[in-house]
Amino acid sequence: MLTHLKELYRYRDLLFTLAARDIKVRYRQTFLGVAWALMQPLAYMLIFTVVFSGFGRVSSDGMPYPLFSYTGLVPWTFFATALGLAVNSIAANMSLVKKIYFPREVFPMGAILGCFMDFLIASVLVAALMVIYHVPVSVHVLWLPWLIGLELAFLLGMGLLAGALNVFFRDIKYIVPLCVQLGLFVTPVIYSTSEVPSSLRGWYMLNPMAVVIDGVRRVVLHGESPELATLMLSTAVVSLFVVLAYGYFKRVEVKFADLI
Amino acid sequence: MPDTWPIALDHIWKQYQLGSKHDSLRDAIPNLLKRLSGRNGPASDAGAFWALNDVSFHVPKGQTLGLIGPNGAGKSTILKLLSRICKQTKGTIYVGSRLAALIEVGAGFHPDLTGRENIFMNGTIMGLSRKDIRRLFDAIVAFSELEKFLDMPVKRYSSGMAVRLGFAVAAHVDPDILLIDEVLAVGDLSFQQKCYQRILDLKAKGTTMVFVSHNLDAVRRLCDRVVLLHEGRVVMDGDADTAIAAYHKNTFRKFRYETVQTPHGNEARDTSKDAEFVQVQVLDAEGRPQETIEAGQPFQVSLTLRTKRPIRQPSLTVAIERIDGQICHEASTEEAALRWDQWAGEGRIILEYPAPNLRPNTYMISAVMYESRNPAGVARMLGPVYFHITSDRISRGMVDLSHTWSVEQLA
Secondary structure: OHHHHHHHOOOHHHEEEEEEHHHHHHHOOOOOOHHHHHHHHHHHHOOOOOOOOHHHOOOOOOOOOHHHHHHHHHHHHHHHHHHHHHHHHHHOOHHHHHHHOOOOOHHHHHHHHHHHHHHHHHHHHHHHHHHHHHOOOOOOHHHHHHHHHHHHHHHHHHHHHHHHHHHHOOOHHHEEEEHHHHHHHHHOOOOOOOHHHOOOHHHHHHHOHHHHHHHHHHHHOOOOOOHHHHOOOOOOOHHHHHHHHHHHHHHHHHHHHHHH | OOOOOOOEEEEEEEEOOOOOOOOHHHHHHHHHHHHHHHHHOOOOOEEEEEEEEEEEEEOOOOOEEEEEEOOOOOOOHHHHHOOOOOOEEEEEEEOOOEEEOOOOOOOOOOOEHHHHHHHHHHHHHHHOOHHHHHHHHHHHHHHHOOHOOOOOOOHHOOHHHHHHHHHHHHHHOOOEEEEEHHHHHHOOOHHHHHHHHHHHHHHOOOOOOEEEEOHHHHHHHOOOEEEEOOOOOOEEEEEEHHHHHHHHHHHHHHHOOOOOOOOOOOOOOOOOOOEEEEEEEEOOOOEEEEEEEEEOEEEEEEEEEEOOOOEOEEEEEEEEEEEEEEEEEEEEOOOOOOOOOOOOEEEEEEEEEEOOOOOOEEEEEEEEEEOEEEEEEEEEEOOOEEEEOOOOOOOOOOOOOOOOOOOOOOO
């Protein structure tokens, strides 16, 4: 494992170059350019606001619904987009995989990193909305790096596992987006965690994205700390998952070039 | 040991699956269930093929090793194993550090990025840091001669420009071990010259190299030692001239091409036709069937034809094509003003070459019989007949043109 990490460190510039390539290619020759990073969460925010706050009433824990939903949508959109790209990242770069050696994990990692910039841009609008709705900032936002780190780790584990499996079984690239779409309903994006029946709450919080989004809303909107026990447990589980997924990835990566 | 052998292959075997074993879950799940239930799945060896069979060789530091052999001999497989793209099935490989592989120039290019951006992209793929690339940037650009096109997306480059950029990056990686696969075949002549010079510079600096090419002249110029491969086995391991001569001479006799149905000629028939070639053979001056003719020696092509009905005003065209598809020669009875009213039953035509001047290579003979003015042809060979021209002397080019040299005193 240590030798793998050392080698990955040697190729760190490739990782950043790949991420930069993804960003450049995505927005080159587009009229709005990087502003597209805002479009997806904003569009969802508007629809959710009309449907769930206009037509039917969904509790937003006393927050203005646009701010409430947008705060959940930013990490969720990042998760959905990055995972979708990471899953297909190795199969999509097969011409490179067959011709040149380098640690293959740079592909899913680069895909995630490339989306991370979109995530940061979209996050700026959260701050703007907080100013508009007069929501005060508290010292608890210092929890954010941990929460974002948890999301990145979960994404990395999923990206490595699904990206490798997708080389062997192309079904994965259809299964994963389906699961992500369904996942929206077991993650507190549209609604608040407080609406989950307490009998199901333990199960509900097994979803690391539920922990992340619930945590983000608490520290950003409500000025309180995340649920510590849940966060600790989730962090431990996700860490173990990343190690196992990386181990699996490195074990099968030598077969990639033979299989395409 | 590792100090003396930057590259060491010991008893390497590499197996490939023919066709995909499982590309979708629909195939994989039943296989998994079968395995779990203890029943054997389909014999896994059925679709397997050994690309390398017990290949061993060591390369000392600073040596340039050439790998030659016909297509499918395993040359590229060895490069892929050395560069860690693939993994061997059996055996051990040692490869020293700081390796660069030029397996395909510009493999990492992204068409939407500019030349400048692609230099960074490709360089980091080859294992350089961004800092290294910034340091080498000017040299890379100068080598590629693409100063004016740096900010143009690579998708608008001509293929020659893309190759120049790719080689320029790769040539500046400055590795301890360099693997090169057939890349010099591209680009114009002056750029090829530049690439050779760069490779010779690296060689002079003590870089260990493995060079794969079909261009035997380049192999001879660059390599200290050559390994000749055939069907995944090492046939010969020696100095360049010996190995290349062996490739030219012996190997042509040994290597059998599948399209030749019988050792000396093509006897496959198509009975539905009005006429057919019963046998096509290459004969030596004494009329004995041969597969190999010494360069410059006379030979004949014998064509036996059988017709089911009389063919009116028949004519015959015979072509000699080099193995790479270049048509070297065509002869037709019409051109020779050889005319018959009709052809009935079986007969043999001999086409004689008293002083052929084809250079050593593998050639294919194909023939067509026509009826009067019908361009469709009434009989065609089912497959070409192969023969080899060999020589102890190594020479390039297609034909020997008779020539003389003369020198004039200038001062």
